[in-house]
Amino acid sequence: MKAAIYREYGSADGVRIEDVPTPEPGPGEVRIRMRAASLNPADIYMLRGWPYMLRLQSGLRRPKNNGIGLDFAGEVERVGEGVTHLRPGDAVHGEMTTPFSGRTRTIAEYLCLPATQAAKMPPGLSFEEAAALPVAGCTAMFAVRNFGGLRPGQQVLINGAGGGIGVHAVQLAKHAGAIVTGVCSGEKASMVRELGADRTIDYRREDFTAEDIRYDVMIDLASSRSPKECRRVLAPDGRFVWVGSVESSPFFGPLRPLLRVALTSQVARGQRWDTVTNTTTSADLGTLVGLLAEGALRPVIGRRYPLAEVADAIRYMETGHAGGKIVIAI
Ligand SMILES: NC(=O)c1ccc[n+]([C@@H]2O[C@H](COP(=O)([O-])OP(=O)(O)OC[C@H]3O[C@@H](n4cnc5c(N)ncnc54)[C@H](OP(=O)(O)O)[C@@H]3O)[C@@H](O)[C@H]2O)c1
Structure with missing residues (x-):
């Protein structure tokens, strides 16, 4: 073969x-x-x-x-x-x-x-x-539903909204009734809005951590801002869900940002800081396919x-x- x-x-x-x-x-x-x-x-x-x-x-x-x-x-x-x-x-x-x-x-x-x-x-x-x-859809589902626990009306920011996981996360967050902000490059903004984002931020032109808004949930697929910067725009009882990083190196791969988040989880009183580890099972895929049938996802x-x-x-x-x-x- x-x-x-x-x-x-x-x-x-x-x-x-x-x-x-x-x-x-x-x-x-x-x-x-x-x-x-x-x-x-x-x-x-x-x-x-x-x-x-x-x-x-x-x-x-x-x-x-x-x-x-x-x-x-x-x-x-x-x-x-x-x-x-x-x-x-x-x-x-x-x-x-x-x-x-x-x-x-x-x-x-x-x-x-x-x-x-x-x-x-x-x-x-x-x-x-x-x-x-499978991988991207299930990881997005774990991040948005299991760790994010999004409720209708909550503000969620998805950093890295135009990539494989992001396009699923935006749809699932919208389906949960959240107000969705997607961070992506300008070229992907119209796609991300079409998938359900209420607003997009072009990270090449604007810094989402410099805004006055407070997010109930942040889903981080890029690790482009430090935990300290992210804490500033996360609600005092907000949830930060780390999934991945654009940063990678031969010795550490994407582990450095993961460690930073793990450390922050120890000191961020009131807020919840979690890291997602994808372990897709057939049962998870079944749940995801159910969401597809509901029209929550494509x-x-x-x-x-x-x-x-x-x-x-x-x-x-x-x-x-x-x-x-x-x-x-x-
Ligand atoms: N924890 C887990 O279990 C798990 C499972 C699967 C994947 N992951 C990790 O999750 C991450 C995302 O995976 P993926 O499949 O979505 O990757 P992907 O398809 O390669 O998408 C990555 C996205 O990040 C965007 N991006 C690049 N630089 C950025 C920046 N500075 N700020 C914001 N966005 C930026 C890129 O698009 P634009 O720059 O053009 O907007 C791209 O759309 C990866 O690090 C992957 O290894 C983790």
Whole structure:
């Protein structure tokens, strides 16, 4: 089968489409004929081997697992022993939550993984839309609903509103009845408003931490302002929900801003400061798909690439300025 493969840690330039053995499903696994995958910043971290301590798991000098991709959508082609809830022909999607299992990852013609990681796709969703949802949609759902706990009329700020998670978070916050401010570059403002933001702030021209407003909830996907600055515009009983960072380095990856938030959580009396760790399960995907059926959410595909152009797709993600989700059609 053809798969996106990298043999050395590095950048998109080292990613090739190679012929590799088609995987066989073991007990409890399914083999999926892949139709679409989507990219996430985590794919870039694994490709770079950042932070370096990740290499204890992924391979010290070279990556032990050479595939790319976590999000998937496709059709079950074969089921392993003991799999009863899925059958050949079922359309499924999900997140590969065992990226270091030794299995080729999701940007490939076939994918083998534990059947528990695959959820049946709802009717009416294309494979590309289904592949766009798992990591970004579930992370947005955890941030907005579980940690943000948004109530109607509350003021929420979403920093990084135009990216993969942001486009879901804006919609979910609006659905919860909140007054939504999206921070994004000027080019993404109309998309973010169309998704439900009441107001957008172009971070290249304005500093949201210099305003007089107090937000009930802040969802931070960019870590572009320090906790001290953010505290100033967070209500005294507000909730700060940290998800990710545009800052990344070989030694720390995105861990420095995470540590700053963890420290702030110890001193910010009255306010709640939390960090989100995405652990998508099929049940979470089911909840997300329910929100889709309610009309609370729709997938937002910013760019589509064919399998042969996966390196270009990764280059676009590497810019740190992706709009919506980047999908690979397989
Ligand atoms: N905690 C978890 O469990 C978890 C799970 C998944 C992802 N993450 C992390 O969450 C973060 C966001 O993920 P994603 O999938 O949304 O990434 P993405 O699709 O790459 O989007 C990132 C967005 O950040 C915006 N941005 C860049 N610089 C900014 C700045 N200074 N201020 C505000 N926005 C800025 C970019 O757009 P414009 O600059 O063009 O507006 C882009 O739309 C990443 O760091 C990722 O690693 C965390």
